[in-house]
Each structure stands twice: as C-alpha cells, then as structure tokens.
Amino acid sequence: MIRFESVTKRYPDGTTAVDDLSLEVPRGGITVFVGPSGCGKTTSLRMINRMVEPTEGRILINDEDVADRKPARLRRSIGYVIQHAGLFPHRTVLANVMTVPTLIGWDKGRARTAAMEAIEKVGLTADQASRYPAQLSGGQQQRVGVARALASDPEVVLMDEPFSAVDPLVRTDLQNEVRRLQRELGITVVLVTHDIDEAISLGDHVAVMRQGGHLAQLASPGELLTEPADDFVASFVGKDRGYRKLGFTETQVEADPERTVSLGEDVPAGRGWVLVADEQEQPLGWVDRQGSGGPVQEEELHRMGSLAEVGDSARVFLDAALSAPSGRGVVVQDGRVVGTVTPERVLEAIRAQGGSDG
Amino acid sequence: MIGGVAWSTVGDLLLRHIYLAGVPLLLGLLISLPLGWLATRYRWLAPPMIAGTGLLYTIPSLALFILLPLLLGTRVLDDANVLVAMTLYSVALLTRTVADGLGSVPGATRQAATAMGYGELRRTFVVDLPLAVPVITAGLRVAAVSNVSIVSVAALIGVSQLGQLFTEGFNRNDMGPIFVGIGACVVLALVLDAGIALLSRVLTPWLRAGVAR
C-alpha cells in the first residue's frame, strides 16, 4: 500500500539519512520502523507525508506518487502523531481534534461530531474534551494526539515515537489502545520507535534499519526473532531473543488435571501445595498443606502467580509455571481452572515443536 | 570643536552623564539583589514585589524629575533628584531580573549545595549568584542603555549632561550640537553595553568552556 522505491535522502549538510531504501508497507496492520538512534527512521516516516522531500526515488501510496499531490492536501489525508503530542496549547481538546476535519472543509457540526467520536474512541471523556492541553497529563495529551490523527478517518496513520515520553505503565496502556484501534478501524499504521521490545510486541511487520538509512530486515516479529537476517539484526534484537521468541510460539501445552479445594474445606497435612478455587472454579490462590492440616483459611492463601489462558503463547505458559509458588502454573479457560502445567511440561511442548521453527 | 561644540565641553558633559547614569545603575543593582533574593526566597512576595517595582516604570521621567524635589525637599537643580529617579528606574528593571536569575538556578544544583552543608546565605553567594550572572547581566545591559537615554531628559529641568546639547541646539535652531549629543549618548550606551557583556563573560568562564567543546 505504501511503497518506497529506491528512496534516498541527503540533507543539505551532506548527511545521508536514508540510502536507497526500498520496501513495501502492507495494507492494514502496524508496520514498525525500528533501529538505533539516527539511523533515518524519522526521515523515512516524514517522507511519506512530504514533511521531508526525498533526494532520489519515489514513494507511492496506493500506486500514486506522493510527489504528485499538494503537500498540505496529502497531509490532511494522513494521520500524524508525534512524540510530545504537539497539541495546540491555545485550543481546547475538542478544537485540537477538530483541526483536520475543519481543514478539509467539513461543516462545524460534522467536524464536531467526528471529533467527539474520536475523543471517545481513544478513551477520553466528554468532560475532558472541553479542557485545554495543559490541564491534561502527558498520557492523556498523547491520547488527544491520537484522536486528532483519527478524527477525519484517514486510511494511513504515521506515528513517530508516540509513546516514548510517557511512563512505562501509561505506555503499555497506550500501546494496547493503538493496537485495538488499528484492529477496530482497519487502518494502516506506520510507527517509528527505537525500542525493539515495543516493535516486537506491537508490530505486525517490523522493518529493522541500521545506521545510514539501510533496511536490514523486514519481517514479522516471530521471524525476526527466529531468523535474524544478519549479525546486526541478531544483536539488535537482543540476547534473550530465544526467550522472547516464545511469545510468538503458539504451543499446544497439555494441562495436567488439578483437583481444587474450596475455602473452609478440611485438607489433611502431607498434601503439599493445594489450589483453592471458588464455587465457579475461579482460582483464588495456593495453600501449603505439607507440614500441618486443617480447614483452609482465607488468610493463609499464597498469591497465585500469573495465569495462562488456553491458546496463549509458550512464553505465557512458562511464566505461569515459573511464577507459581507450587511450581505448577494455573491454566484457565474463560476464568475457570482447567488444570496446571509444570515448567518441564512447557519445555517438552516447546521441544516437540522445536523442529519446525529452528 | 565638533559640531560647534568644544571638545572639552563634550568631555565634561559626558563625564556628568556617566555619573548620573552609572551611579544609579550600581545603586539599583545593590538594592535589587536583596529584593530579588527575597522574591525568590519567599514565593508569595514575588508577584506584589515585581508588580510594585514595575509600577515605578509607569511614572514618566520628566514627571519624576519634577516631583522628587517636592517629596525629598531637595532643590530643583540638585543632582540628587536625578540620581534618585534613575535609581528607582534601575530597581524597577533589575528586581525582576535578579529574581528571574536566581530562579533560573537548577533545583538539583541548589539541593546538592545544601546537602553538602552550605548555609542558606553562603550558598546564595557562592552558588546561586554566580550561576545567575548571565541573566542578571542581561538585565543590567538593558538598564544601562535605557538609563543613558532617560538621563538626557533631565536637561529639560536644567540638570547638565549630554542632554544639554539637545536643548541648546534646539533653542539655537542648530542641529550640530544635537547630533554631537546623540552620537555621544549612543556611543556611551554601546560602550556600557559591551562593557557589561564583557564583564559577564569574565565572570562566567564555565559557559565558554561549554561552547568550546
């Protein structure tokens, strides 16, 4: 859908920011440009909406050369989100989000409706719509930035390090939000980041770039982890890529049956770790019945560890097994306990599948 | 002779001008330092103090030159009137500058100094003030230039300095002395400006080190 054809960008001072880049961003999904600082990610992104003009080569959107379109017109048809949101401080949130609909000439009522919809989509309230940017937190401002990019229903949204200025918790929230919006609206998102973890967890396609604006590899996150094209990609992806790869390995882990007990039930000593669940078979916690027996009290419950849902990746299963005090990870389906897995069982399943993806 | 004025006359008037514009500048700085410090130390003091000193600036210079003899009980031609008026204007400009300058010292630097055991007063002198030098000297330059211009107005009430060349030339319908006066004022203002800029450079060697790197 977006095609770079031998695109080169040399800045007037002689820096070659992007060198002979050819790649295709598929329609739909999230394509991430990732690479070390200064490798030309931002430059590549900004050439799509002509914020930067290529020195050589061309960029096509739906087979149409962007150079043939008026820059302002082109940009109005493409969403644009940047690191510090770049909200207009003198306009309310609503007016900020109405910017593009107004620019493309929608009447006020329609622009307003579209803006309010976008504001709700990104999880802000109508009350917040009448505030000014300075009255919002950094994360909320970034949401407004996303809403402003979505208000006129663009097909393509460009995002340049949209989450790097917010704290990690908010970042995860925003990442999930963007992923959900992308799926819901079916838009094509091109996102720039220097954080390989973000690229892998968020991208459907990841373009790893290296210094000097060369494309090192364009692949799905799973492929990137299992088959890095060269040493640069391998080292950029990181030392624990083997472990992270598990996040993309759908493994059929057979859960062992686990008998649960309910609160107040008398459990004799010598049973070891026992899983406690409520009447709906929803797990409550673990209780230690090795040394002493007796009725299960709520106060003695140990925290659960993470849960694995049937169909989750091998990484989630392994994490559940490793984080449970009993050494048995709890597997649930629709919130109800279906059994537990030991680390050994997870590894067995991974090994059984190992042949297929190296 | 230059423009129909004896060089020695220009020299004398220039010295008077320097005296009338320069002394108040120094006095103004001396008064503004504690005022600005108070405004940064006690935040609630800042708005009324800056608004108050700013008010001084709304009083036209001619009016102040005329009113001060009444308030101070001085004679109309007394230099003291001009000195006090110019000091007030300098304070009006500099209090805000000093407060801004002290406020521009990074909080981390301040806390580090306190943590190392500097007392408040000592820290102000050895840490805060040096770091505030660039901001304060920037304000000082503006004040110096505007003082030079304002002092010349005192010629209208008969206090002699370069402005006297303006009134004389005007009364004689002769532009020669006026141009000499303007030229001398501009040169004086620019020299003071450059001098303070230089002083600021000498006082802040660490800033140059940063640029050279």
Place this chain on the structure above:
Amino acid sequence: MISLTWQWLVDPATWTGPGGIISQSITHLRISLVALLLAALVAVPVGLFIGHTGRGRWLAINLAGAFRAIPSLGVLFVATLLLLPRLSGNLAFELPVVLVLVLLAVPPVLSGTYAGVEAVDPAARDAARGVGMTEAQILWQVELPAALPLLLSGLRSAMLQIIATATIAAIVGIGGLGRYLIDGQASRQYEVMAGGAIVVALLALLVDLVMAGLQRLVVSPGLVVAKEH
C-alpha cells in the same frame, strides 16, 4: 505645596475646557495610540516573519539594541527642526513627535512578537505542518495565537514608554499632559507641574490596566493555564 497641588487637582476648572486635563488627556492618548498603531503595523509583521522563518533574527536583535540606545529627546529635536519648516498646521508639530514615539515603540513590539513566535512549542509547529496546515494557516492559527501573550506584553511596555515620552513632546509645542509640566515650569507654578505629573502617571497606569484587561480577553485560557504549570 501638597495642599496646593491637591487644590489644583480638585478644581473643576483644571479638568474642563480647551486646556483642561480631560482634553489634554485625549490629545495625549490620541498621539500615543497613533504611534502605537504605526509601530505595531511595522513591527508585528516583521516580528512574525522573523519568528516564523528564523531569518533576520540577528539583525533584529542588534537593530533593536541600537534603537534603544538612541535618546528620544535628541531625535525629537532633530525631527522637529527638520520637519517644522517643511510642513504646516498641526501635522508639522505632531508628525515629529509621532515619529519619535514610533521609533521608541518598535523595539519592544518587534522583540515581543518574534520572541512569542519563537517560544511556540516546536512540536506544535511540527504537528500543525504534519496535519496539513499551509504556512499561512500555521502562522495565523497556531503561531500568532500562541505568541499573543508575549506580543501583547511587548505592546504594553511599548505603550508605557510612549505615554511617558509623549510628555516630553510638549517641549516642542504640542498638546498633551506634558503641557502642565513644561508650562508649569515656565511660570514657576509647581502645583501645576506636580499635578500634571500625577495625572500622567495615573493615565499610564489606567491604560496599562485596560491593556491588561484586553490581554486577558484575547489570550486563550489554555495558554494561561499552561504558564501556571
């Protein structure tokens, strides 16, 4: 002395009539406003250009500095001596004064304007371009509104200087509140000088308050909140 001044100030005759405070204040304000308007007409577009393009900044800073160093009184006399014989009527007296006042007001308005535009968050400017605003739209819809606080501060301080300096203009024979200072001095009526001085200061204060009110009206509340944070 103080009581004499007070008597002069509360005497209705002081206020009314052709040479009264009210009519002199109107003259004073008229000249001041014309000067401010002309200065803004020159300085605001130039300031916007410098702020928007970043070009000519160095020249503007140095020119403004040099302008400040020029003593208004000297320029007033030169302009009067030059223009008085060549013009006639009211204009002959007022034009030199307005000229001097414009010269005085240009530096603060100019630097206020470009500083205001320069202070606009680069991210906001980048976003404006990125969502498809034309350069003119960026200037009018983003940079100008966001620059208003500093621009208006520049106008306010220019106006204070204009009002104060317009007082001096009485020396070349035009109307305005300066008349009380100059005429009072000539006739050794100190209560008139003192009263006039007080009135000028009050006028300056009043105008500044009005402009502060206007500033509050036209500056977006979003910028006020932003400043508090």
